[in-house]
Amino acid sequence: MDPEPLWLTLRLATLTTLILFVIALPMAYWLAYSRFKGRSVVEAIIGMPLVLPPSVLGFYLLLAFSPSRAFGQWLESTLGLRLVFSFPGLVVASIIYSLPFMIYPLQAGLQSLPASLREASYTLGKSAWTTFFKVLLPNSKSAILTALVLTFAHTVGEFGVVLMIGGNIPGVTKVASVAIYNEVEALNYDAANQYALVLFVVTFLILSIIYTINNRLLRVRHPA
Amino acid sequence: MSDTPLDISIRHSLSTAQGVISMEVALAVKPGEILALTGPSGAGKTTLLRIVAGLIQPQSGLVRYGSEVWTDTTGQVLRAPQRRPVGFVFQDYALFPHLTVRQNLAFALDRGQDEGIVDELLRAVELTELAGQKPAQLSGGQQQRVALARALVRKPQVLLLDEPMAALDRSMRYRMQDLLLDLHWQYRFMMILVTHDLAEIFRLADRVARLEDGRIAQVGSPGEIYTHNQDLSEEPLLYGEVLSVEVADDQLVVLALIQQQVRRLRLPQALAPQLTPGRSFLLRYSLETPMIELID
Known part of the structure; x- marks a missing residue:
């Protein structure tokens, strides 16, 4: 078994999760507390990857990033970035594809905190910034953990989007899920099984650890 | 200050x-x-x-x-x-x-x-x-x-x-x-x-x-x-809470918490609809009858 696709999957999932966390925090905060009327539209757009077939999303991203089209051309000429059939392209696509998996748990976590926590911090002279980092986030550990893990696991499991936008270039875009598909197509069931088993075990371990930690966090907050 | x-x-x-x-x-x-x-x-x-x-x-x-x-x-x-x-x-x-x-x-x-x-x-x-x-x-x-x-x-x-x-x-x-x-x-x-x-x-x-x-x-x-009635304001005034109400001999027998103690009051039956457990009231002592003033 060539470990390269597994390694690529790990890199993709880690990078996607980290970047998405930074992007999603302010968005989740805004969605949790804003009274902006167009909020539902924004929420619907973010939620699209949940219901859309991955191939549809991949197809449109492929069109958008294609160097023969305006946006792709602009990316290449100004930023020197080619997002089709490249690793950066995979990262960008994964970020869009996994957006709801990061934002929704964070948003729900923030919304579940009593409003009085935020208001108490304000009346104690603390800015919205300080309140967010010192009061709201430390009390959303469980939501943060869930968001990180769901995003990571979802990115590991990506197939349609990755295949559409990245293709199947060894060492560049051939992630584990694509490698499994290749091996099955070539009737190498043993190799496919090895990749599949690694993904299966790793995913199971991650989720077990997360649920253990989460249960412990909940017990600290609500002692029996 | x-x-x-x-x-x-x-x-x-x-x-x-x-x-x-x-x-x-x-x-x-x-x-x-x-x-x-x-x-x-x-x-x-x-x-x-x-x-x-x-x-x-x-x-x-x-x-x-x-x-x-x-x-x-x-x-x-x-x-x-x-x-x-x-x-x-x-x-x-x-x-x-x-x-x-x-x-x-x-x-x-x-x-x-x-x-x-x-x-x-x-x-x-x-x-x-x-x-x-x-x-x-x-x-x-x-x-x-x-x-x-x-x-x-x-x-x-x-x-x-x-x-x-x-x-x-x-x-x-x-x-x-x-x-x-x-x-x-x-x-x-x-x-x-x-x-x-x-x-x-x-x-x-x-x-x-x-x-x-x-x-x-x-x-x-x-x-x-x-104390709505200013004329009576010099009479002793006690705050109480109704605990239970019973009827006996055409009178209401009300158990109430007054000044941290449970007391029994005998009151006219006409007050029955208002005097339900949990209600608060002010009690005025006067020589003839006790007067109750309900508070919501």
Whole structure:
């Protein structure tokens, strides 16, 4: 078994999760507390990857990033970035594809905190910034953990989007899920099984650890 | 003592269980005064506190503390809650669960503020021993004291309390009231508290403002508000709560809690519809018959 696709999957999932966390925090905060009327539209757009077939999303991203089209051309000429059939392209696509998996748990976590926590911090002279980092986030550990893990696991499991936008270039875009598909197509069931088993075990371990930690966090907050 | 009055004059529409009501409140709170806000739920008491704290902007109106304008909708002034010398004790206490008692207090320190105040307040509310505990490990009364101490760290000039003792038992309430009076005497802040508890009003408040449907129905000293018949005001007046009601010999036999003791009252049967367990009343002693005045 060539470990390269597994390694690529790990890199993709880690990078996607980290970047998405930074992007999603302010968005989740805004969605949790804003009274902006167009909020539902924004929420619907973010939620699209949940219901859309991955191939549809991949197809449109492929069109958008294609160097023969305006946006792709602009990316290449100004930023020197080619997002089709490249690793950066995979990262960008994964970020869009996994957006709801990061934002929704964070948003729900923030919304579940009593409003009085935020208001108490304000009346104690603390800015919205300080309140967010010192009061709201430390009390959303469980939501943060869930968001990180769901995003990571979802990115590991990506197939349609990755295949559409990245293709199947060894060492560049051939992630584990694509490698499994290749091996099955070539009737190498043993190799496919090895990749599949690694993904299966790793995913199971991650989720077990997360649920253990989460249960412990909940017990600290609500002692029996 | 601070000699600054607080002037409130606001209009705000309020959605309640009974529908939208329009709030219209004009109220002047005197320097150093303890004002109780009372009235049925949904009357706008908490909303009024939140407007004073700057947590809500009223639809129109003015909140002025001496010469400082805190809220002025005509001049587009809305001073942020952070910049008002206000302490707020929330009904649910709003303690930060991830911080210890001491850290909850220290969180409130302004930059460069002397940390000595934290220990001073911990001593004042008798929580020095529990300073290292997290809020979840404390009893309701202890949490209440943490919330109170935390609200005082920045030495507010106006302390707002939203039904701070609703969740405490009777004896704990008594001790908290003593503590509040002590702290009020020591730090001399103005105090506005939302409360339904008559005993609390009589012990703490200089004046009571009764809100009904978003308007001030009555303002005055507790004695003025709760003794409708001024001619009888010199007769002894006792506050009580109905525990149970029975009918015997065409009379109502009412067991009531009066001055921490269970008493039996014999009253005319005509009062039966009003006298249900849990109701509060004022009892007047007169030579002929006891007189009952119901309070909602």
